[in-house]
Every structure is written in structure tokens, then in C-alpha cells.
Amino acid sequence: MNKKIFAANWKMYLNSNESREFMLKINANKDLFSEFDIMIFPSHVAISIIQDLAKGFDNIKIGMQDCDILTSGAVTGSNSITSHKVDSCIVGHSERRTIFNENDELIKKKLNNCLDQIGSAILCVGETLNEKEENKTFEVIKKQLSILPHQIQGKNLDIAYEPVWSIGTGLVASKQHIEDVLSYINILIKELYSDEDRPNIRLFYGGSVDENSVEELSSISLLDGFLIGSASADFDKFKNMLNKMR
Numbered sequence: 001m002n003k004k005i006f007a008a009n010w011k012m013y014l015n016s017n018e019s020r021e022f023m024l025k026i027n028a029n030k031d032l033f034s035e036f037d038i039m040i041f042p043s044h045v046a047i048s049i050i051q052d053l054a055k056g057f058d059n060i061k062i063g064m065q066d067c068d069i070l071t072s073g074a075v076t077g078s079n080s081i082t083s084h085k086v087d088s089c090i091v092g093h094s095e096r097r098t099i100f101n102e103n104d105e106l107i108k109k110k111l112n113n114c115l116d117q118i119g120s121a122i123l124c125v126g127e128t129l130n131e132k133e134e135n136k137t138f139e140v141i142k143k144q145l146s147i148l149p150h151q152i153q154g155k156n157l158d159i160a161y162e163p164v165w166s167i168g169t170g171l172v173a174s175k176q177h178i179e180d181v182l183s184y185i186n187i188l189i190k191e192l193y194s195d196e197d198r199p200n201i202r203l204f205y206g207g208s209v210d211e212n213s214v215e216e217l218s219s220i221s222l223l224d225g226f227l228i229g230s231a232s233a234d235f236d237k238f239k240n241m242l243n244k245m246r
């Protein structure tokens, strides 16, 4: 079984102290946590703490959960992609699309900002339950991916397929459904980018992934990794997932 990337989107689950304690536990389980490619997206206040405590791990990358379209200026409450030296940034998460009314035009600006400034980003796409039931999944994905830049020139682009109906619901998408959607995304990517660019693009799945689903989903060949929410913010669950994949 090829090893997948574990990307932990901690959302607003852990405060800075809890994030610190989580990283101390990772340090105490260094052998296990060194075996996998891991990405951690802590809350903004905890980024430097996590970066400090991840210094002994070459395999752990740290990213932002969101960023502004600007790099500096009078934007109260917002965060610049250059505010910390991060490895990646999530853009277009469904919670940003729904709670903060972010549309494709804004997400495009954020995506380009990340690619320009740090050369890396995770773009989240996925359909709602209604859209799935109306057989509009591919249509929605195509529209959400229409914001992709025409050239990525050595930059790292991660695309996370996160069906909205699966996020935080315990409803993991079926292996077949994920395979179908990732194959479709793969076709769109191949139309847009050259063969040389393809290795710089990775495909993720997110939506209720935990220790019970990770093994089965790991056999999806187009899948490079998981973007995990609640199960990644619980140390024991995170550890169990990795143990299953050893």
C-alpha cells in the first residue's frame, strides 16, 4: 500500500495551549510521526508554537487555514499569507464558502496570492448534498476548478475533494464515488497542464476520514493524501490512523 499524506485541518478546535500539548505528544511519539508525510494547519495564533515544536521533523509541514487576498494593509482581523513563513495554505474550504460567503472570484485571488507568495496551496472543491442528488457533482467541480491558473510552473498545487455532505457528518464518501471524482479532476488537470506539471499536483480527499475509513480509502490509486478535520485534532484518533497505515 503506498503511503498517503496526512493533512490535519485543525479548524477552530484547538486553542494555542491545546495545540502546544498536541505537538508535545507528537514529539513523544516521534518514531510513528516521522514515518509519514504530515501537514498541520493550526489556528493562526498557534502557527509559531507548532513550527517551533515541529523543528525536529523534516516530514511535518505547517500551513495556514486561510489567508487574505492582500499581503498587507488596513484589513482588520485578516491574516496575510506572509504573516508567517508557512509551507501551504488552504483556500476555498466549504466552511469559508458557506459561513463567510466566499465565491470563486475571491477564492481565485487567494489561490493566486498563495501560489505567488509561497508557491503552494490546497484548493478545496466539492458538491453539496442537493447538487449530488441532482447529479451535478462534475458540473460543480468543473466550475470550482475553472479558477485554476493556466500555468503553475513548478509550484505545488494540491486539490482536495471535500464533498460538503461528508464534512463533519460521519458520512464518508464511497471509494467508488471518490475514484470517479478524482478521475474526473485528473482529466481536467491533464487538459490544463503539461505532463511536466502533473507531478506538482496532488489530489486529496476530505470528509469524515478517521481510523475506520483510512485503510479502505488508501487503496485509491489517484489519491495522494487525506485532508482531515475533527479526527486530526484528537491526538489518539490521529495516532490510531497512522498506526493503521504503518
Ligand code: 13P
Pocket (backbone or CB within 6 Å): 009, 093, 162, 166, 167, 168, 169, 170, 206, 207, 208, 209, 227, 228, 229, 230, 231
Ligand atoms: P471532518 O474530517 O471533520 O469531516 O472535516 C473535513 C474537513 O473539512 C477537512 O478540511
